[in-house]
Amino acid sequence: MEVIKSQKISMFExxxxxxxxxxxxxxxxxxxFEKKMNDFKKAEEERLEExxxxxxxxIWERLKLRKQDIKNLSxxxxxxxxxxxxxxxxxxxxxxxxxxxxxxxxxVPLYYHNSKYTAREENQYKYLMAMFSMLVEENYNINSQKGYILFLNGHSLKKFEYTEKDFKKIKQQISEILELIETERYPLEVEGGTKCRDCYYKKICGR
Structure with missing residues (x-):
């Protein structure tokens, strides 16, 4: 279905x-989303402070950031x-x-994550950095196949690499989101389990 071309969504969506x-x-x-947005703003303020x-x-030394010589100073x-x-x-x-x-x-993009690294969130971290790299590629006209996250809780720096398969999945998900917004279609088939237990909207969801 044709989607609204002017519509743009956040990568976190x-x-x-x-x-x-x-x-x-x-x-x-x-x-x-009003209460959730207030919670998000508070969390973002805490992240920026940390x-x-x-x-x-x-960080730059570990990642081997490019240097230049200016008046014999590195x-x-x-x-x-x-x-x-x-x-x-x-x-x-x-x-x-x-x-x-x-x-x-x-x-490479670098993101500061206000949490401690957990293996069960590996795919979420990868897709987050893949979207950052997609923005870098489009706006800077250069390939970007990896990114880094510094986890502020524990100060661990991790590299994430991705493939064309990952980029393809993201593009497909964005297309589906825009179609959902345009059609206002309620998603009937969703995954349950522990995701529902931790979901912000569990009290109003039909599951």
Whole structure:
């Protein structure tokens, strides 16, 4: 079905859709999200506060950030902060904490995650960074096949790599989200189990 071409969604909505399509229905069709947005804003403020305490030089040295010589002084170069980017091709947007140019000639996104790494969230982390890389590729016209997350709880830095299969899945999910919003179709078939137990909308959902 043809979707509204001007519609753009947040990359975090894509993660929500992968978690459960009904989240998008509640938030984008029924507009039930005010309390959740307040909680999100509070969590984001806490994340930014913790992020400000991080020694970025330690990260850049580990990732081998490109350097240049200026008056015989070694200077860090080619790093961009808090870049708001959107994709005209795939109709989503996001804000990248840092875009880094590495010594090997690659460009990678870096995200500060306000949590501790957990293996069960591996796919969520991968898709998050893959979307950041899609934004980098489209806006900077360069391939970006990997990204990094610094988990603020525990200060662990992890690399995430992805394939064309991962990019294809994301594009398909975005297409489905835009169609859901356009048709206002209630998703009938959804996965249950532990996801429902932890869901923000469990009290109003029909499961």
């Amino acid at each position: 894509v993660l929500d859709y992968i978690y459960c399509p009904r989240i998008i229905y509640y938030e984008e069709v029924l507009k039930i 992020k400000g305490r991080i020694n970025r030089k330690w 200077q860090w170069e080619n790093k961009e902060f808090n870049k708001e980017l959107d994709s005209e091709k795939y109709h989503f947007y996001g804000k990248i904490d840092e875009i880094l140019y590495l010594q090997d000639g690659t460009i």
